[in-house]
Amino acid sequence: MAHSTFKVLFAEDNESSAELLIHFLERFNFEVDHVVDGMAAELKLRKERYDFIILDNLMPVLSGIRLANKIPDLNKNTPVVLLTASNEKEDVVNAAHSKQLVGYILKPFDPDKLLQKIVSVLRIPESLIIDKKKFPFSLERTQRDSYGPGVKLIGCPFQKNAEKIAQEISFILKELPNPRKFFIEVGEEFYYMKRSNEMLASLITRLASKYEIKEEDILILSP
Structure with missing residues (x-):
């Protein structure tokens, strides 16, 4: 994508x-x-x-x-x-x-x-021709009845790295309820970033390690 x-x-x-x-x-x-x-x-x-x-x-x-x-x-x-x-x-x-x-x-x-x-x-x-600066990057906490807690990635993470974004997600989610799993909702503009899929994979690995859960316990919702 x-x-x-x-x-x-x-x-x-x-x-x-x-x-x-x-x-x-x-x-x-x-x-x-x-x-x-x-x-x-x-x-x-x-x-x-x-x-x-x-x-x-x-x-x-x-x-x-x-x-x-x-x-x-x-x-x-x-x-x-x-x-x-x-x-x-x-x-x-x-x-x-x-x-x-x-x-x-x-x-x-x-x-x-x-x-x-x-x-x-x-x-x-x-x-x-997409100007990434027109899609500033931000995160917000969200909730879905069927998935539980999650975080929404808004805009394009131009000049951001996976480690920094993982830290921001951890700060927003803080402690997870049991069972320890959550979802990441990814907006279309995220994929304007070069190697966006690699960044997403790195995010999942870092967050799974942070929360000591399996990578499969982090659900990715894409448009």
């Missing part, structure tokens, strides 16, 4: 700039692999298939332009965008001959414009 994601390779040697863009793209449906030089990017492209490639032009070892013109076969149809400074623009236009190059973006750039470029090139329907 996890929402569709799109895999991006991002090659940028400025780690602080890279972190900002990674954080931005991961707000939406993008899983980002980041490397800091062209050679590392080439190795990634030999081993894994990506939906989109973002290359900084000036990188150590292997420049973005050179890499764009020698993308490994596994990703020979993957669209490429180059990030470049304004004084490099002419060099980029003259030197980049890759048919996969779908454009260049001048630095500093607006992340929203890059997002629009990716969405346009990949022809991603608007319905599949």
